[in-house]
Amino acid sequence: MRTLYLARHGEAAGDLTPGGREQALLLAARLAGVPLAAVHHSPVARAAQTAAIVAASLELPLRQSDLLADYPPYLPLASELPKAFAPVALAHLADYSDERRSGGPTLGTEVLAQFATPDERQDLLITHSQIVCWFVRAALGAPEWRWLGLDAANGGLTIIQYREHWPASLVAFNDQAHLPPELRWTGIPEERRAVY
CATH class of the missing domain: 3.40.50.1240 (Phosphoglycerate mutase-like)
Structure with missing residues (x-):
């Protein structure tokens, strides 16, 4: 595993x-x-x-x-997205440069092939919100566009396990228990932050 x-x-x-x-x-x-x-x-x-x-x-x-x-791992068509979400999602994707958008889907496929595989290792990946969310989306078998609408906070910890002949297991997503309240939820727009 x-x-x-x-x-x-x-x-x-x-x-x-x-x-x-x-x-x-x-x-x-x-x-x-x-x-x-x-x-x-x-x-x-x-x-x-x-x-x-x-x-x-x-x-x-x-x-x-x-x-x-830092790249968008998948670029959906407007027709793939829920109607109300499409304008927001496409506006978000427009914030990425043409260079980052053009290579993103290839890198998105390659990053999963490199790291989302069963073996005996335990590794830590320090990356960006959209890449964390891309791994979560893949682990859950959600549609490729579904990395959009998820957020990973600065310093938040996500844990996924991969075993042969078994679906990926999402153990934790965006766990911030190690951070004091004043350091939680940074990097996420105020209106989407949870309070606990």
């Missing part, structure tokens, strides 16, 4: 903010004792900085992967 731990990078304004660095340290503390093989990360600075803090805290190797970069 493979257990994959995924986390969105810490809060950032270009580079990590002080809160983002604290989120990374708390994520590392949460994962202390987990027999991780490596920390894989996006090449984008905010993810690379988060990964460096976590890897240093846990004394793990760092592995950069373009497959974990």
Whole structure:
């Protein structure tokens, strides 16, 4: 069985903010004792900085992967989307540059082929909200467009297990129990934040 731990990078304004660095340290503390093989990360600075803090805290190797970069992993047609959601979703996708949109679907297929497979490893992926949500969508067998409308908070932890001859198991999504209330839900628009 493979257990994959995924986390969105810490809060950032270009580079990590002080809160983002604290989120990374708390994520590392949460994962202390987990027999991780490596920390894989996006090449984008905010993810690379988060990964460096976590890897240093846990004394793990760092592995950069373009497959974990900041891109839309699937570009739906308007006809695939619920009618009321289509304008919002398509406006969100328009925020991505043409370059990021054009390569996204290929990378989206490749990232699942690389990491969403059963084996004996336990790895941590530090990436971006849409990539975390893409893995969740795939684990649940939801339509490809369904990564849209999900949000992963900065420093939130998602855990998925992969076993041979068994569907993927979503163990946790966006778990922020390791973060104090003031560091939870960052990176998610105010109107979509949960309060607890």
